[in-house]
Amino acid sequence: MAEITPPRAIVALLTLFGLGWAGYAAGAPPLGLALGCLGGAVFGAILLWRPAPERPEPEPQAAPEPPEEALFPTLEELMNAIDDPSLLVIGRRVVRANPAAQALLGTHIIGQDVRLAIRHPAAAERLIGDTKDDESRIAIELVGIGERERPWELVIHELKNNTRFVRLADRSGTQAAEKMRVDFVANASHELRTPLASLLGYIETLQDGAAKDKKTRNRFLEVMHGEASRMQRLIGDLMSLSRIEAERFRPPAETIELGPLIDEACQATCATLGTDLAQIRIESADKSVAIAGDRVQIAQLVSNLVGNALKYSPEESPVTVAYESVSETMVRLVIEDRGEGISPEHLPRLTERFYRVDPGRSRSMGGTGLGLAIVKHIVERHRGRLNIESEPGVGTRVIVHLPKNPPTLSSARNESVTKADAPSLVAMRDSR
Amino acid sequence: MSNTTEHTVKAFDDDIGELRALVSEMGGLAETAIGDAIHALIRYDLETAARVVEQDDRIDELEAEVERHAVRLIALRAPLADDLREAVAAMKIATVIERIGDYAKNIAKRVPVFEHRVEIEPLSILPAMAQIVSEMVHNVLDAFAARDAEKAKEVIERDEAVDDFYNSLFRALLTYMMENSHNITQSTHLLFIAKNLERVGDHATNIAEMVHFAATGEYLDDRVDVSETFAPEPEEDS
Numbered sequence: 001m002a003e004i005t006p007p008r009a010i011v012a013l014l015t016l017f018g019l020g021w022a023g024y025a026a027g028a029p030p031l032g033l034a035l036g037c038l039g040g041a042v043f044g045a046i047l048l049w050r051p052a053p054e055r056p057e058p059e060p061q062a063a064p065e066p067p068e069e070a071l072f073p074t075l076e077e078l079m080n081a082i083d084d085p086s087l088l089v090i091g092r093r094v095v096r097a098n099p100a101a102q103a104l105l106g107t108h109i110i111g112q113d114v115r116l117a118i119r120h121p122a123a124a125e126r127l128i129g130d131t132k133d134d135e136s137r138i139a140i141e142l143v144g145i146g147e148r149e150r151p152w153e154l155v156i157h158e159l160k161n162n163t164r165f166v167r168l169a170d171r172s173g174t175q176a177a178e179k180m181r182v183d184f185v186a187n188a189s190h191e192l193r194t195p196l197a198s199l200l201g202y203i204e205t206l207q208d209g210a211a212k213d214k215k216t217r218n219r220f221l222e223v224m225h226g227e228a229s230r231m232q233r234l235i236g237d238l239m240s241l242s243r244i245e246a247e248r249f250r251p252p253a254e255t256i257e258l259g260p261l262i263d264e265a266c267q268a269t270c271a272t273l274g275t276d277l278a279q280i281r282i283e284s285a286d287k288s289v290a291i292a293g294d295r296v297q298i299a300q301l302v303s304n305l306v307g308n309a310l311k312y313s314p315e316e317s318p319v320t321v322a323y324e325s326v327s328e329t330m331v332r333l334v335i336e337d338r339g340e341g342i343s344p345e346h347l348p349r350l351t352e353r354f355y356r357v358d359p360g361r362s363r364s365m366g367g368t369g370l371g372l373a374i375v376k377h378i379v380e381r382h383r384g385r386l387n388i389e390s391e392p393g394v395g396t397r398v399i400v401h402l403p404k405n406p407p408t409l410s411s412a413r414n415e416s417v418t419k420a421d422a423p424s425l426v427a428m429r430d431s432r
Numbered sequence: 433m434s435n436t437t438e439h440t441v442k443a444f445d446d447d448i449g450e451l452r453a454l455v456s457e458m459g460g461l462a463e464t465a466i467g468d469a470i471h472a473l474i475r476y477d478l479e480t481a482a483r484v485v486e487q488d489d490r491i492d493e494l495e496a497e498v499e500r501h502a503v504r505l506i507a508l509r510a511p512l513a514d515d516l517r518e519a520v521a522a523m524k525i526a527t528v529i530e531r532i533g534d535y536a537k538n539i540a541k542r543v544p545v546f547e548h549r550v551e552i553e554p555l556s557i558l559p560a561m562a563q564i565v566s567e568m569v570h571n572v573l574d575a576f577a578a579r580d581a582e583k584a585k586e587v588i589e590r591d592e593a594v595d596d597f598y599n600s601l602f603r604a605l606l607t608y609m610m611e612n613s614h615n616i617t618q619s620t621h622l623l624f625i626a627k628n629l630e631r632v633g634d635h636a637t638n639i640a641e642m643v644h645f646a647a648t649g650e651y652l653d654d655r656v657d658v659s660e661t662f663a664p665e666p667e668e669d670s
């Protein structure tokens with residue numbers, strides 16, 4: 001029987017490393033990574049820990065103490081601790097399957113030929129072929145194991161003695177992201193098609209000569225102008241979204257003074273919406289507040305939020321824009337209205353692209369449904385935080401935290417992006 | 433139990449295991465072929481279509497291997513009752529899977545016809561029909577691997593939905609052809625594709641019956657194949 005020889009230890013370590021790396025390469029979250037390493041540890045244990053040799057060790061002092069059996073978990077326990085469906089295959093037979101694998105592939109697979117467990121053509125060859133020394137880790141993308149159309153990555157680790165460790169990593173997350181992109185294109189096309197169809201309708205009516213009198217014709221032209229402007233706005237919004245996304249990993253470094261920028265943005269917004277600037281009250285506790293930001297983007301953020309506040313509240317009801325420094329590092333910007341508010345079930349979805357509480361109404365006001373999505377992306381790029389609090393019939397308050405200094409690249413990147421990905425959205429039930 | 437019998441039992445288990453594994457491998461190929469063929473058709477993907485045609489050879493090869501294996505197993509081990517039933521079922525299932533592969537190939541071969549695709553409205557039904565058929569094939573192969581008679585029965589129940597799809601597609605296409613005589617070629621090909629799919633559904637049902645039989649020893653009632661009454665047979669190109 002085998003003893004702990006250097007090659008064996010090396011294989012075990014390589015397995016450990018390989019599995020960890022597999023998790024990393026697959027973009028696994030930290031937990032998955034940890035489990036991958038654990039999987040490696042399983043094999044470290046399997047390979048290192050065989051029954052004691054029958055003959056005595058030739059050099060007693062060189063041999064390490066055999067590990068206390070009681071200290072180690074069993075192979076069963078270790079495999080059960082792996083969340084990914086995992087199989088141990090010796091020759092062609094499945095000898096172990098963890099609960100995740102049994103749930104996915106059925107309990108019948110233990111003791112069966114591995115081709116009965118996984119019958120995908122791309123996998124079959126790899127699963128039963130001869131072990132090759134040059135490829136100790138093979139990863140294949142597969143669709144349709146267990147459930148049809150569910151994507152998996154099949155990772156096969158070639159171990160010693162014709163043994164294979166087979167792990168299935170769930171890839172539906174990646175595909176979901178892909179689907180979101182596809183949905184986005186579909187949504188965007190749909191949003192463009194509606195005004196285009198109505199434009200064509202009016203043009204055809206004009207061509208037919210149905211609108212003889214000048215008044216009708218002018219009314220038509222006005223509607224056409226409105227629809228065309230909406231398309232233009234939509235395309236503009238889509239372009240700024242993609243620009244912001246493209247710059248996502250490049251934090252803005254410019255220092256900008258918030259006061260003048262907010263004044264300017266509010267004026268511009270009022271001009272486009274045709275409202276009186278007096279409806280907006282701008283407040284600041286500090287004389288000068290500066291942030292590290294992108295001037296154009298912050299102006300767009302203010303304009304989108306103030307625009308919403310004006311659009312979704314009655315005429316002449318006040319809108320407040322307040323900004324102040326709240327800590328060494330952070331600035332807070334609050335935009336508040338006393339409008340119709342938003343009921344809690346809509347809050348979590350507001351920053352989705354094209355999401356509107358009342359699609360018909362938003363469209364008739366020329367809205368694209370991209371305003372808050374753009375705001376969210378701008379906040380993300382600035383490594384800030386976005387909160388939306390609202391109570392129907394009382395009003396809405398949007399709170400944006402933005403950092404004063406440009407973040408140092410190394411520390412800021414991952415952490416703040418994930419944080420901003422999930423802006424906390426709190427319904428403002430009892431806070432007022 | 434004496435030592436020799438134990439040995440024989442073990443050897444038989446190994447043999448039947450190998451046989452079933454080969455059938456499952458074939459099934460995996462056929463399942464993929466159907467999915468790819470439909471995908472190729474919808475996307476006008478000539479490369480995938482060509483691959484489906486090419487890989488059909490592998491299915492044929494495997495069928496021959498299954499047959500050799502089964503014959504040898506039956507001759508050498510002279511299995512009885514349950515074991516014999518299992519071996520025979522595996523062989524028959526392989527034959528049916530080979531047919532499914534052929535249908536996938538037939539569909540793939542028609543893809544080039546759709547180069548200048550016209551908007552054939554009934555075409556929109558096809559993916560939904562293909563979806564059900566693929567699921568039937570997928571599930572029946574799962575049932576085979578698990579010797580799951582209940583799951584096999586569920587597959588049989590879905591065949592009716594496929595027949596309904598086929599009949600409505602058939603009618604829609606006929607109407608369409610009458611109104612759009614210039615698109616008659618593509619419409620005709622679509623008709624054959626739909627028929628191919630319908631046959632795949634039938635074959636999945638056949639497999640389900642055999643899985644059920646192998647697992648329980650009971651025959652299920654023969655189904656009445658409604659679609660045969662007015663449906664055209666696909667031409668046999670292979």
Ligand SMILES: Nc1ncnc2c1ncn2[C@@H]1O[C@H](COP(=O)(O)OP(=O)(O)OP(=O)(O)O)[C@@H](O)[C@H]1O
Pocket residue numbers: 304307308309312313337339340341342350355356357358362363366367368369370371372373396
């Ligand atoms: N201050 C607010 N009060 C009430 N409802 C709001 C407010 N802000 C946003 N909403 C709701 O959230 C939805 C999404 O807002 P968003 O700004 O993303 O799109 P929009 O205003 O419809 O169009 P646009 O892209 O032109 O801004 C709006 O349709 C509206 O229903």
Ligand SMILES: [Mg+2]
Pocket residue numbers: 304307308367371372
């Ligand atoms: Mg808006």
